[in-house]
Amino acid sequence: MASPDILQPDESWNEHYADEKDAAFLYRELAAADTDQNRRDLFLRLAAVEDRHVERWADLFRQAARPLPKYTTSRRTRLLAWVGRRFGPSTILPLILAEEGREVQAYLGLARASTNRETHRAAVDIAAESAIHARELSEVMGREGEPWHVGGAGGVLRSVVYGFNDGLTANFGLVAGVIGASVTPHVVIISGIAGAIADALSMGSSGYLAAKSEAEVQAHQIEMERHEMRLMPDLEEDELALIYEAKGLTKERARETAKTMMQDPARALETQVREELNIHPAELAPLKDGLVTGSATAVGAFIPIIPFLLMNHGPAVWVSLTISMLAHFAIGAARSMFTGRGSWASGRDMFLVGFGVAGVGYLIGELVVKFL
Numbered sequence: 001m002a003s004p005d006i007l008q009p010d011e012s013w014n015e016h017y018a019d020e021k022d023a024a025f026l027y028r029e030l031a032a033a034d035t036d037q038n039r040r041d042l043f044l045r046l047a048a049v050e051d052r053h054v055e056r057w058a059d060l061f062r063q064a065a066r067p068l069p070k071y072t073t074s075r076r077t078r079l080l081a082w083v084g085r086r087f088g089p090s091t092i093l094p095l096i097l098a099e100e101g102r103e104v105q106a107y108l109g110l111a112r113a114s115t116n117r118e119t120h121r122a123a124v125d126i127a128a129e130s131a132i133h134a135r136e137l138s139e140v141m142g143r144e145g146e147p148w149h150v151g152g153a154g155g156v157l158r159s160v161v162y163g164f165n166d167g168l169t170a171n172f173g174l175v176a177g178v179i180g181a182s183v184t185p186h187v188v189i190i191s192g193i194a195g196a197i198a199d200a201l202s203m204g205s206s207g208y209l210a211a212k213s214e215a216e217v218q219a220h221q222i223e224m225e226r227h228e229m230r231l232m233p234d235l236e237e238d239e240l241a242l243i244y245e246a247k248g249l250t251k252e253r254a255r256e257t258a259k260t261m262m263q264d265p266a267r268a269l270e271t272q273v274r275e276e277l278n279i280h281p282a283e284l285a286p287l288k289d290g291l292v293t294g295s296a297t298a299v300g301a302f303i304p305i306i307p308f309l310l311m312n313h314g315p316a317v318w319v320s321l322t323i324s325m326l327a328h329f330a331i332g333a334a335r336s337m338f339t340g341r342g343s344w345a346s347g348r349d350m351f352l353v354g355f356g357v358a359g360v361g362y363l364i365g366e367l368v369v370k371f372l
Helices: 011-033 037-063 074-088 089-111 115-142 158-181 185-231 233-246 252-262 266-274 286-310 311-341 343-371
Strands: none
Touching: 011 037, 011 074, 011 089, 037 115, 074 089, 089 115, 115 311, 158 185, 158 286, 158 311, 158 343, 185 233, 185 286, 185 311, 233 252, 233 266, 252 266, 286 311, 311 343
């Protein structure tokens, strides 16, 4: 294994160096184009931080006795700068936020893979600052929530809605296919029940594994943050001050608050984990998440087969179609809480998806019988 004191550069170093140079260029272009003084100041501060990142990479190149790579501002960065100047910085904000999110993950990956202390420290530091960049941009430009927030909102409700949706759509298509095959009524019931159980077990286990994986990733990120606070307390204090300044405190007050916070390592770590990494206490434990998702899937999957358990086969087909389509519309409307779309449009789209799945399933059932 390589010594942790030996720098081992690779081609990714050139990419990181160029990305930081591009970011500094872009932020300065946006600062020049923005008419809002607060946003202009923010862009200039972010450009200065990107300059620090460039210097960190330059130091690493020097330590590795490797010349700095040739740099030319990328075409993509020049295009983004032109769009920002022409139509305003807010038009390219989503792309900048996405890029900051990718940068965080790239640097965290570099930190995990690095066997060199200096490379590890630089990667973790830049990842942390990139996360703060994205949050600052999101807040100052008037957007609520976290830049790359994908979980947490809704908790149990989200698991219920998406589990129910999967069970309903998948088993509705299965039942339609079996009906299209013109099998006897008891085969429809057996197939529907078997499909419901299989789908519920599959979704339940997937929900459990997803929640477990997320918990493991969060634990690893928290441990990395704890390690960073121990090795680089000055940089962590700067990051805390930047967080508080982004929340509205003056620069002096933010600095005082950060200094006081760093005197309590546990509290400082809690703040960094919440504000920088956007890690909050999980609303669902893995086992509970799996049970909730699996149960909701089972409920949705049983809707298409309930009529076959209560009435004759002929009318049951139409009742199953009716209640399944109504359920598709309702669950589509419920999904709008998480997607931000209108409930009518979301319900309509889910209705069409359900109808399409049923139609394809029915045709496949007919074709299978015809060619067997």
